[in-house]
Amino acid sequence: MTWITWIFAAVAYFYAGGSWNSFRYYQSLDEGFDQKAARWLHAGLLLQGVALAGLWVTQGQAPLGTASGVLGAFSFSLALALTIGRIKTPVPILGSLFSPFIFLLSAISFGGTLQTPCLEPYSVTPYIAIHIFLTFLGFSFFTLGFGVGVAFWIHEGQIKQHRIKSWSYRLPALEVLDRLTVFYIGLGFLFWLAGLGLGESQGGNLPSIHPTVLGSFFVLIIYACFFLLRWVFRLRGRKSMVLVMAGYFLALFIFMSVRYFMMTQTHF
Amino acid sequence: MKFIAYGLNHLTAPLSVREKYALEMEKVREVLARLKPHAPEAAFLSTCNRVEFYLSTQREEDSLGEIREILNGLHRLKPAEVKKYFYLYEGPQAFLHLFRVASSLDSMVVGEAQILGQVKEAYREAQEAGMAGAILNGIFHRAFSAAKRVRSQTEIARMPVSVSSVAVDLAKKIFSTLSKHPVLLLGAGEMSELTAKYLVDAGVRDFFIANRTLEKAKALADRLGGQALPLSEGLARLGDVDILLTSLAGGPFIIKRDDLESLMKNRKGRALFIIDIGVPRNVDPGAGRLESVYLYNIDDLSTIAESNKGGRQRAVEEAESILGEEVDQLCAWLSERELAPTIIRLRGHFEAVREAELSEFLEKNRDLPDKEKKAIERLTHDLIGKLLHDPTVNLKQVSDEADRFDYSRMLNDIFLNHNPSRKDRG
Structure with missing residues (x-):
């Protein structure tokens, strides 16, 4: 070794x-x-x-x-x-x-x-390496945001339906879970945006219509809707978590497709 | 040295007796000072539900006699009359009792957190009085760690069993810090006052109390520290609060679903927790289906409380098993501590014999190469180690106090020619 x-x-x-x-x-x-x-x-x-x-x-x-x-x-x-x-x-x-x-x-x-x-x-190249790392970091924050969002979804459902399970004592208050979801998705959004921007600017094929680029862009749109609905229309609770989950599943699909579904990992 | 627990509690004595023994902190210090010549290590726990002495003493009768005198001096009852209320635990039973007290298994409300702080306070007083030696330190620290295990490894403290505490617990599941969330009380009945008290204890700061009779609201506001309002004004404040506790008498559904629906639109997504303990219900049950509205009525809260009671019973069984383990560990520690001098002397004796015999042998065999001398030295060393290993382990495992003393004496008689007197017996 x-x-x-x-x-x-x-x-x-x-x-x-x-x-x-x-x-x-x-x-x-x-x-x-x-x-x-x-x-x-x-x-x-x-x-x-x-x-x-x-x-x-x-x-x-x-x-x-x-x-x-x-x-x-x-x-x-x-x-x-x-x-x-x-x-x-x-x-x-x-x-x-x-x-x-x-x-x-x-x-x-x-x-x-x-x-x-x-x-x-x-x-x-160094730029592409930074692009990869930034998208990884963005995806990691989305993953954590998704995890917290799912915890919120379950915990909220239990409180609403008066069926509180003993393991839910391990979870923090709904307010904390909600705030944390926003924090994770917010940071994920920034890193994902930076990663996408850097990858595209270095890929040299602007504007790209490659499926992963378009998909990544849609992820950003979904999360932008999440923030817009929260701040402008004050959407909270389970409905807002639907967007968190939708955004994450799309991001996950893009990640998987880069690795498994394409002939080459080059995508621009 | 013997460890004993002596006292009375809510299970053995009625309040009329317990209150005669309740002492203020200054008195506790006086009691400890008086007890010092009779018991070198002692702690005194005095709460509204119990009065207990924990002692590590060689002169049990003398110490107990002094304690009885101290206690008899606190009231005018005849000693024979109060004798039946007292209990006495010794050795492992006393450890278990202290552990159960610290873990709140012996409390009036099983699982309450206050008692651990009171036991710690009693220990601190003993320390300050210079009455917490090695034994008391070891026992009390193990009691604290046992209580911590019980609280963290069982559901005992996480299962509220009264309607009011269930309501507060639910509020904590929704809001992280209750101090930032205003509460509106509609109605000033006994039940809502009790729940409101729990909420205040849990950190609620902003309180509005609205009632049909303003005087009643004012009286409650004085007791709780909130702001009294006429009922109409209280209902108008509904949009400003995050927790609504309602118990108004009168017709059903004073707060309708449609009213709440339009109200929620103006709340900008903020959650609203409604505790409806009114009979008939004050809030339209359909309101519970609205986004970010969490509605619980008296039956919902009672159902959770009942289910928690079952859970808490299971938790008590788990806690008892944890305390059993902790008592065993404590006994092992004390046993090891008591036998340590004998074991050290025994090992020292064997080592001295080994060294003497080895020197004599090496003296007679000076020609032996160094390598062989070292091998022989290692062999004898290992031999002694192996011969003494099992007896040492077995001795440490002796849990019975009398057996420990007998073994110790036998070893001393056989190997060391030192016979400990009965006075040394721990």
Whole structure:
């Protein structure tokens, strides 16, 4: 194993620690476990950030050439989004839901079983690498926003129908979930917009009518409607969450289509 | 050293007796100071539901005698009359009692949070009085950690069982901080006053109280710290508040669905939590289907409270099992602590024998190469370690106090020629 493999093994180990402590928090509701989980996650995030930057510098190219590299970068962006959200409002249950997913991505990435080429090396210019990372970060925020939105949907339904389940004691108040959804979707919107803009400006084919570009644009339109309806027409509650979910499913479909449904990952 | 818990509580003594023993903080300090010569480690817990002493003492009768004298000095009742209200727990039973008290399993309202703070206060007083030594420290810290486990690992504290507390709990599920959300009380009945008190305790700051009789509203506003309004003005304020607690007498559906529907349009998406405890109902049940309106009537709240009671009973069973584990751990710690001097002496004795024999052997076999000398040294060291391992582990597992003393004495007799007197017995 090379030194970089050891580092990524350590990253997966830290994320595993985060997942384990998040799980223990979920079981016990002991905030001590949540704090431990956050420390493990931060350690993994820091190390992964340094490792990814180190690889970029030493290889002279962003480590996005293989599926493993892409998954690693995505786990990093998801962990970063979770950490930023935690600074805004700590919601331990989110850590319990997403930490195992971050660990899984980083473990698969470390496993190196997906060394299949993902992007043509010549196409990974610094701008395109930043484009990929920004869209990953945007997508990560959308994922968290979706998670919180679904939690709101379920929790609100239970309160409305007078059928409160015991696990809902793990969720914060509806007001917090609503505010957090706006926060995640807002940040996701900004990063997604920046990623889309950078990708298109560097792709050199403006205006592009490529399906992924159009789809990404539609994602932005859906979320813009979400904000418009909230701020102008004061739409709140479950109806506004429908837009959050719709936007996310479209973004997810675009992500999947870039990887699986197209002959080439080049899309402009 | 023996740990005992002595006192009375709401289960053993009526309020008329308990109130005779209720003490203010200054008195608690006096009691501890008086007890100090008779029990080196002691804590005194005095709440409206219990008066209890926790002691670690070698002279049980002397300490208890002094406690009884202190308590008898607080009232004019005959000691024989009040004797039946008191209980005495010793050893593991006393640990379990303290753990149950701290975890609020022994409280009048099971799951309430206040008692843990009161136990901590009692411990702090003991510390300040210089009466919290190693034993009391260890036991009380384990009681706090057991209570924390019970609160975090069971649903005991998360299941309100009264209609009023269910309403407050629901409000907390909708709004993050109640202090930012104004409340309107329509009607000034007993039930709504009780629920309003719970809301105030939970952090509600802005209160409007509207009633058909303004005087009643004013009287309630004085008690709760809200603003009294005539009923018509209160109804007009409906758009400004986030929580509506209504219990007006009179015809059904004083607040209609259509009225609320148009009101909600002006609320700009803000949620409205309606607690309708009026009989007949004050709010049209159809209003509950409106977006961002959460409507609960008295039956809805009672159903949740009843269902929570069942859940809390299950939680109590889980909590008892946690406390059982904690008591076992505490007993193991105390046992280890008591046997530690004997184990250390025993190991020291074996080590001294080993060293003496080894030196003699090495003296006689000076020609041995260093490598072999080291191998022999390691062999004897490991041999002693292995021979003593099982007895040490088994000794630590002895839970019975009398057995611990007997084993300790036997070991001392056989190996160390040191016989601890019965006075040393813990």
